[in-house]
Amino acid sequence: MIDSIITYLKSNPLLADSLRVVVAMVFALIFMLLNALIFIYVERKVWARTMQRMGPTYVGKWGILQLIADFVKVLNKEIIIPAKANRFAFLAMPVFITAVSLLLIIVMPYDYVVAYTLLIFQPIFPAISILKYAVVSSYFQYGVLLIFVILSFNPIFILLTGWISNNKYSIVGGFRAAAQLLSFEVPFLLSVAAVVVLTGSLNLYEIVEKQKSMWLIFLAPLTFILFLITAIAEAERTPFDIPDAESEIIAGWNTEYSASPFLLLIMGMYVRAFVSATLLAIFFFGGWLGPTLPGFLAPMSGPLWLMIKTYFFMFLYILIRAAFPRYRIDQLLSLSWTKLLPLSVANLLIVIAVKYYLMSMGLMS
Amino acid sequence: MRLLDVLQDFKVWIVDPKKLSFVDRLLIWGRRNSLWLLVFGIKCCTIEGLMVAGASTYDFERLGVLPRNSPRQCDLMIITGPISHRLAPVVKTLYEQMAEPRYVISYGECSICGGPWKGMYSIVDGVDQVIPVDVYVPGCPPRPEALIEAIIKLEEKIKKGELRRNFLPKTGYPEVKEDWRV
Amino acid sequence: MSVSSKEGLLHRLKRIIIGPLISFFTVTKYVFVKRPTIEYPTKTIIFPDRFRGVLEVDDELCIGCGICAKVCPNTCIFMVPYEKGKPAMIPEIDLQHCMFCGLCVDYCPPQAIYHTHVVSIIGFKREDLYLDQKKVTRVQELEYK
Numbered sequence: 001m002i003d004s005i006i007t008y009l010k011s012n013p014l015l016a017d018s019l020r021v022v023v024a025m026v027f028a029l030i031f032m033l034l035n036a037l038i039f040i041y042v043e044r045k046v047w048a049r050t051m052q053r054m055g056p057t058y059v060g061k062w063g064i065l066q067l068i069a070d071f072v073k074v075l076n077k078e079i080i081i082p083a084k085a086n087r088f089a090f091l092a093m094p095v096f097i098t099a100v101s102l103l104l105i106i107v108m109p110y111d112y113v114v115a116y117t118l119l120i121f122q123p124i125f126p127a128i129s130i131l132k133y134a135v136v137s138s139y140f141q142y143g144v145l146l147i148f149v150i151l152s153f154n155p156i157f158i159l160l161t162g163w164i165s166n167n168k169y170s171i172v173g174g175f176r177a178a179a180q181l182l183s184f185e186v187p188f189l190l191s192v193a194a195v196v197v198l199t200g201s202l203n204l205y206e207i208v209e210k211q212k213s214m215w216l217i218f219l220a221p222l223t224f225i226l227f228l229i230t231a232i233a234e235a236e237r238t239p240f241d242i243p244d245a246e247s248e249i250i251a252g253w254n255t256e257y258s259a260s261p262f263l264l265l266i267m268g269m270y271v272r273a274f275v276s277a278t279l280l281a282i283f284f285f286g287g288w289l290g291p292t293l294p295g296f297l298a299p300m301s302g303p304l305w306l307m308i309k310t311y312f313f314m315f316l317y318i319l320i321r322a323a324f325p326r327y328r329i330d331q332l333l334s335l336s337w338t339k340l341l342p343l344s345v346a347n348l349l350i351v352i353a354v355k356y357y358l359m360s361m362g363l364m365s
Numbered sequence: 366m367r368l369l370d371v372l373q374d375f376k377v378w379i380v381d382p383k384k385l386s387f388v389d390r391l392l393i394w395g396r397r398n399s400l401w402l403l404v405f406g407i408k409c410c411t412i413e414g415l416m417v418a419g420a421s422t423y424d425f426e427r428l429g430v431l432p433r434n435s436p437r438q439c440d441l442m443i444i445t446g447p448i449s450h451r452l453a454p455v456v457k458t459l460y461e462q463m464a465e466p467r468y469v470i471s472y473g474e475c476s477i478c479g480g481p482w483k484g485m486y487s488i489v490d491g492v493d494q495v496i497p498v499d500v501y502v503p504g505c506p507p508r509p510e511a512l513i514e515a516i517i518k519l520e521e522k523i524k525k526g527e528l529r530r531n532f533l534p535k536t537g538y539p540e541v542k543e544d545w546r547v
Numbered sequence: 548m549s550v551s552s553k554e555g556l557l558h559r560l561k562r563i564i565i566g567p568l569i570s571f572f573t574v575t576k577y578v579f580v581k582r583p584t585i586e587y588p589t590k591t592i593i594f595p596d597r598f599r600g601v602l603e604v605d606d607e608l609c610i611g612c613g614i615c616a617k618v619c620p621n622t623c624i625f626m627v628p629y630e631k632g633k634p635a636m637i638p639e640i641d642l643q644h645c646m647f648c649g650l651c652v653d654y655c656p657p658q659a660i661y662h663t664h665v666v667s668i669i670g671f672k673r674e675d676l677y678l679d680q681k682k683v684t685r686v687q688e689l690e691y692k
Contacts, residue, residue: 052580066399069394073396422585477644505646514669517588
């Protein structure tokens with residue numbers, strides 16, 4: 001049965017390709033949304049612990065079902081559309097923002113993680129080895145470029161979201177978000193350019209493979225620090241969460257959103273934070289490189305290492321959120337334009353010099 | 366946008382708990398376990414009761430009560446002080462800005478009946494003259510345990526299906542003698 | 548972010564780098580510290596002896612003098628004829644108006660009215676909070692468990 005399907009698909013390369021892409025995308029989408037939920041749960045627990053609180057414990061064991069209860073409730077609430085807002089645009093914007101955030105699954109290697117994790121069932125179902133072909137993201141030679149093209153849509157949509165809500169807090173939040181995201185994009189791109197110069201590739205897979213001899217964190221620690229700061233700012237997390245500063249402007253650009261549109265916005269924000277944690281792991285900590293795990297975990301050691309590193313950065317984000325107070329808008333912009341921008345240009349020059357030196361020594365191709 | 370109006374009417378407003386389907390039970394379970402709190406404090410009960418109940422000694426986030434700032438995303442409003450005639454329109458506006466289903470806890474003597482200022486020219490005799498109240502917590506101030514108890518009681522009330530929609534107070538909205546807002 | 552001009556560059560760098568690290572590690576430390584949370588519905592604290600909880604009346608000691616109603620600053624105590632007849636009048640307490648000041652306890656000649664350790668009498672209606680003569684003599688049984 002399965003052999004006949006495979007032979008049919010081999011005779012139809014277009015159908016086979018589209019099927020492969022759809023399977024990979026669905027896997028990656030489910031994986032990403034699930035991880036966003038886990039991110040929110042872990043954040044609430046760890047954040048509560050840093051304040052010596054308990055966090056959710058009442059719903060299910062250790063409050064595991066808390067996020068599901070929140071999900072059900074938020075879906076079930078009344079959708080309020082402000083009278084003077086543009087009804088169509090008000091409902092369309094959350095969809096756009098979430099779609100733009102979820103577009104990142106094309107490039108991010110989550111389909112690789114899922115496919116290679118499912119391969120541990122290969123002794124039971126031999127046919128599952130077909131999943132090896134259901135990895136799309138490795139084929140993007142210019143993946144890093146695509147990520148930043150997708151991310152650069154965000155300020156436009158966020159500004160529009162604040163604008164069409166027709167609320168003064170929303171519009172202030174929207175303008176703040178646009179200013180912040182646009183001004184942090186420059187050092188962000190420059191620090192990524194340093195990574196690209198060091199590895200000589202725009203493909204996420206090749207960037208990881210180049211780190212087999214040495215992780216980039218040891219080669220370029222300043223680039224790592226710059227990338228960490230700008231990635232937190234791009235994900236709109238504390239201490240750079242001025243677009244939705246609770247104590248100043250009620251909830252920033254999502255003030256007017258109530259039920260399922262609000263759910264979409266929150267999903268988009270946490271997906272972006274999760275993706276930036278994965279990018280940190282891939283660029284500087286060698287992605288899925290690591291010692292092979294013992295026993296039945298051996299085939300999935302690569303995906304497991306990637307996830308362990310990603311969750312490490314998630315914890316770092318949460319602890320940073322708990323530790324540091326929020327920046328003011330003028331401090332934030334001066335941090336970006338007067339400190340991070342010169343630093344990242346200098347960093348790029350240093351990295352080029354290091355690369356030239358290593359190439360002349362014959363240590364790097 | 367007719368479809369949205371129709372979809373919103375599909376929400377469950379239960380009368381008989383025996384006739385609940387599985388989906389209804391799921392919705393009620395979600396509703397009672399994630400009461401997000403609108404952070405709105407009026408007087409000293411806010412510091413002595415509400416904030417203490419949210420701090421590390423009696424952490425109400427254990428029960429799923431998450432403080433949010435925008436009234437659009439909140440379910441639970443805790444009134445913690447006397448409502449003056451000048452504040453009454455604000456409270457009413459905040460209540461109307463919350464999305465259905467929404468619940469109100471009247472916390473402390475002043476919000477229940479006006480407290481020491483009962484019958485005064487500037488104070489409303491109880492917050493239930495302005496907005497509907499689900500649970501009353503007496504005390505001056507009540508202990509934080511009483512607030513957590515009230516949240517659990519409210520969850521039991523939601524579980525029984527005693528929900529209300531489009532409430533209009535019988536006493537009517539109290540007359541604002543003079544609009545002091547410019 | 549204003550920095551005094553006397554501060555040297557080294558000092559400034561030290562503050563910029565070490566300050567955030569201290570706050571970060573303090574926060575990280577608290578993740579592993581034992582929490583003082585009292586999980587209320589399952590655990591409670593023991594209140595001190597003189598804790599002012601909901602008032603209760605002992606009808607065997609009460610003499611029906613009505614001093615408590617006279618001294619109450621909020622006038623939330625009302626003397627009504629008692630059903631059992633032993634004290635002719637007994638206080639009823641309007642809990643929605645009581646502010647637990649304890650004046651009635653101080654003034655009661657036979658110490659028949661006293662504070663219990665009950666904190667949570669919660670009503671769905673305002674009438675639930677009126678402790679009539681049946682409720683006011685057995686407040687401790689009314690406490691929700």
